Amino acid sequence: MAKVTFRFEEGEPVVTYATEGERLLEVAQKSNVPIDAPCSGNASCGKCRVRLVSGELDSKITRHISEEEYQNGWRLACVSTVKGDVEVEVPDIASAYRSRMKVADLSSPSEIAIFEDTKKKITDAGLELKNSMQVITISMEEPTLDDTMPDNERVTWAVQAATGLERVRIPYSVLKKMPDVLRESHFQAQCVVRVTANDVFLYDMLPMEAKAVVGGLVVDIGTTTVSALIVDMLSGEILAKASSGNGQIRYGADVINRIIESQKPGGHERLQNAIIKETLNPMISNMCRAAKISSQQIYRAAIAGNTTMEHLMMGINADPLRMEPYIPAFFKTNSLFASDVNLAIHPDAHIILAPNIGSYVGGDITAGALVSMIWNRPEMSLFIDLGTNGELAFGNSDFMVSCACSAGPAFEGGDISCGMRATDGAIEKCTIDPETMEPSYHVIGDEGTKPIGLCGSGIIDVIAALFRAKMVNPKGKFIREGRRIRHDKYGMGSYVIAFEEEAGSVRDVEITEVDIDNFIRAKGAIFSAIRTMLNYLDMDVSMIEEVYVAGGIGSGINMKNAVTIGMFPDIPLEKFHYIGNSSLTGAYSMLLSTAAEKKTYEVARNMTYLELSTVPTYMDEFVAACFLPHTDTTMFPSVEA
Incomplete structure (x- = not known):
């Protein structure tokens, strides 16, 4: 057995053991070492970079690591096998998907405004903002030698009197603490209960002076x-x-x-x-x-x-x-x-699961469709959730159709060499001067935070800016030269957004032609899904009255840039609305409101699921959409102008 040590820029090292010939990525996975591998270890993404500190690895040279980097110890974990005791360093960018668990500051009004708005939309739609959870107070006679009723029966009678319901269910977790709580409070107590039409379920029993919080x-x-x-x-x-x-x-x-x-x-x-x-x-x-x-x-x-x-x-x-x-x-x-x-x-605790509609349209879409309110509006509305799968719903208060397309993880930074999720260090907004080709960008995090990579909204901005400045052609290939544009020995071009000395990572933050091609295919999947779904309904983009875009790809999408690259249809920009993480706000609504929970089940039942793989024209639409903005530029008159 060989000793394998994983070191990090911050935190304690992880020491484990592996057999000779075992892949380093698999060793990391078994040891819960956070190394990003979006391609599942087939060497196509280049994100599982580690630096060899000591020992020896049997490792292939790939296009993702230059000869100079290889000489400096850089390896891909997915193509490296253990030959003996070895020590490697896992850089911050390799574990960006796991790093910086973020607990939000709720003192910021912007953090809570969207949920207050969600509650208003729910009540405006006629759904009562009420659930079955309650806190009730019960009071009982203390037992004596003449009154030897057991505690659970005494509590059952008190709860029956307080709620008017005959059936009271007391689980083991409450029964275990019941004797102590009752005697501490002289047989008065607060009870956290779920009250339905048929029964009362007793979740917790607390002393009278305790603060009863009904958390969800x-x-x-x-x-x-x-x-x-x-x-x-x-x-x-x-x-x-x-x-x-x-x-x-x-x-x-x-x-x-x-x-x-x-x-x-x-x-x-x-x-x-x-x-x-x-x-x-x-x-x-x-x-x-x-x-x-x-x-x-x-x-x-x-x-x-x-x-x-x-x-x-x-x-x-x-x-x-x-x-x-x-x-x-x-x-x-x-x-x-x-x-x-x-x-x-x-x-x-009962777990409410948002209902699924099909194999690739799940509870995140039904929850999102609930809070988008397209089910409650007469306007023809399009709902788009941008994630690893692109999921869509179209319709109004009379009907709804949904579908899903395999956009890949590009919208959340996957399949992009410098891509990352929308966390500290991610560039979320970017513009490029068409004359000097110099970028200006905004980085998520405190003032002075250095860029590590690009999140989804930043990638959209960069590609749109490169295309608008005529730095790339419709195929995403670089057609201008400059200080920030370079080519490797294979001729592949790239654009440097932040040089290593400006960045907070171990290398330049740059976007390559391969990255652009991956993103073009992702945006092409979204646009072709929209077109296919509308054609299935014998409609076209002119019939879309409102578009609701969801997804945690950044603080928001620049809709003009999304149209520029051909991801969204070229309709008036005022029709687009970014509604944030609608899956989260939808689940929030289901938790707080029993009526909203039931409405979500109804929305799911009434939504028709379209399997795009069964539509013969989908692949033709997809291929046509894999250009900037599209092979048929007449569909994007504002971009042509």
Whole structure:
């Protein structure tokens, strides 16, 4: 066995052991070392860069590492095998998807305004902002030698009197603490309960002087990024907010690679642990610390994610999703509790899952469709969620059609050499002077934060600026020369946005022709899906009255730039609305409002799912859209002008 040591720019090293000939990336994955591998280790993305400090690796030279970098110790973990004891350094950019779990500052009005707006939209739509959780106070006679009724029966009678309901359910977690709480409070207590038409479920019992907080957890499980809230279920107040990279990403950037990984021995458990134990539970712990509450005070959760993410979180076999006829294990389920998946909240907490529609249109879209309100408007509206999968819904209060396209992880920084999620160090806005070809950009983070890479909104801006300045042609190839434009020995061009001395990483932040080509295919998938869906309905883009764009790709998308590169149809810009992470706000609505939860199920039932792979014209539309802005430039008159 060989000793393998992983060192980091910050934090303690990880020491593990491997057999000779074992791939370094697989060693890292088994040891929970955060190395980004969006391509699932097939050497196509070049993101699993590590630096050899000592020892020896059997490693191939790839196009992602120059000869000079190779001489300086740089290797790709996916093509390097262990030959003996070895020590490697994992740079910050290699683990950017996991680094900097962010707990938001809720003192900022902008952090909470979108959720206040969501509550208003829900109530304006006639949905009552009320759920079944309550805090009730009960008072009982203390037992005596003449009154030997057991504690649980005494509590049952008191709860029946307080609620008027006959059936009272007391779980083991409450029964265990009941004797102490009752005697401490002289048989008076506060009870956290769920009250339905048929029964009362007793979640918790607290002394009279204790502060009763009815906490709820809201989660959006994105393929790349996970976002979460802790809220007060009685008031709707947001107590804490956090985001982090999805720990599953080291098994591949897309759902197909993760499904394949889950089919290997122990795969279901590895994928489930990556999202529950490595991602969600640490986020919950950090948020509870920020909110100054116990994780056991979280009594309900609402979770939205695509169909694959929901299956993998539950440890359910997702392989049928990728194989014809593409059948999931469930669209809707109400049978999941925190203890079933080892989620670190109250063990009896019921988990509400946003319902799925098809194999590739999941709960993130139904939750998003709810808060986009297209189901409640007469206007023909288009809803687009930009993530690792591009998912769309079109319709109005009379009908809705949905579909999904494999956009790849480009919108969240995957498949892009300098791409990263929208966290500290990511360039989220960029312009380029057409004369000097010099960039100006804005970086996420505190003032003075140096750029590490580009998030989705920044990539859109850079490509649009390069095309507008006639620095690249419609195929994304560089056609001008300058200080920031260079070519490697293979002739591949690139544009340097931040040189190494300006950047916060170990190399230049640059976008290459391969990156641009990957992004062109991603935006082409979105536009061709829009066209195909409209053609299926015998409509065209002129019939779109409103467009709602969602996704956590940055602080917002420059819609003009998105039209410039041919990602969105060329319609008046005032029709576009960026609504942020609608999957998260939709799950938030489902948690707070039983009526909104039921409406989401209704929206899912009434939405027609279009499988694009069965539409013969889709591939033709996709190929035509893989240019800037399109092969048919007459479809983009504002860009031509």
